[in-house]
Amino acid sequence: MNWKKIIKIIVVVLIITSLGVALYYFFRANPTVQSVQKALTSVFPGSQKSGEQTGQPEAAAKLRGISEEAIFDYWVNEKTGDIYYANKSGQIIKSTNGKEELVNSQTINNLNKIESSYDGTMAAAKFNYPSLTTFSIFNTETNGWQALPQNTISTAWSPNSREVAYLDDKALKIMNLADQKTRELSKMSQEDLDLHWRADSKILLTSNLNSAVKVWVWDLGKKTIAPFLRESEMTINWSKDDKFGIKLNTVNGTPRTALIDGNGNILSEFTFKTLPSKCLISESDSATAKSDLASQETKVYCAIPKNIPTRTKLPEDYYKKAVYFEDVFYAINLSTGGFSEIPTENSNLAIDADHLEIYNNTLYFKNRLDEKLYSLQL
Secondary structure (H helix, E strand, O other): OOHHHHHHHHHHHHHHHHHHHHHHHHHHHOHHHHHHHHHHOOOOOHHHOOOOOOOOOOOOEEEEEOOOOOEEEEEEOOOOOOEEEEEOOOOEEEEEOOEEEEEEOOOOOOOOEEEEOOOOOEEEEEEOOOOOOEEEEEEOOOOEEEEOOOOOOEEEEOOOOOEEEEEOOOEEEEEEOOOOEEEEEEEOOOOOEEEEEOOOOEEEEEEOOOOEEEEEEEEOOOOEEEEEEEEEOOEEEEOOOOOEEEEEEEEOOEEEEEEEEOOOOEEEEOOOOOOHHHEEEEEOOHHHOOOOHHHOOEEEEEEEEOOOOOOOOOOHHHHOOOOOOOEEEEEEEOOOOOEEEOOEOOOOOOOOEEEEEEEOOEEEEEEOOOOEEEEEEO
């Protein structure tokens, strides 16, 4: 009997068995992978529900109207807890404990976009669009506006300081609002780019000139620019730490919504369709958040349309207001795989939710059907 040959065979078998156990653990027993797959393959709104709902049913959330009039957009001042919003005329209103106060009466024409700073103490507004596009910054401490340089094309707030990146017709620059000093990052000339300043010291530049959306990444440390993503009809809503994102894109004419990581890789594809602006990724402690979903309580809150008419072109029809939805709110716990519907006390109010924000265990959103601001106490 050739014992050496038998021993070699046994060793090979043990190695293959160990490898198989390791692969099984990673792909089937790993709680991170399991929780993502479980959560994102089980959630369906209304009659489209498939599988069993996990966890305890959510109690009916208290729905409250915040604004008395139609708004353009809003933001939360995280230092004070006050809610700020611009009405249709561009005037700025502050809501404190349900009491509204007009803090700036200046009217602004053709508002196109409002984006708040990382702490909500400031907000950049894009207006006079598209004929004479202008950018200004609203300061909640002074309740006044500061104009950004002429020919500004796009802006993005620093994730942790009072700096704003902006692109004009000649270069990509950063302005420090504390000392009003500007530094140039790179010469470039683009007709239309959206900016997003990430928490990892990178700025994403997104071209939206046609259906083929292209994204480049500018590395602030290396001072280099490189391709990042290129997909059809793509839009992404990133988490505050930029470790995860909700992405909508079109594949062979079919819109798909997915959870992605910070590099744009798909972690799991949703079994439902919704707009990224109808979703919010929330972590229990963003300051200590880790990239491993199993090590933190990461939740995705989504407003999911009950029905999307056939031949709806997303996201284009949604942005052009050619289509409206009636939504159901869901909370998905990616740490445990649990998910549940968030019922509301006032079930008679139809909601087409957009721009979700969470502050102090309260979910805020704009209802596109009446264009007013609402909150849900979670």
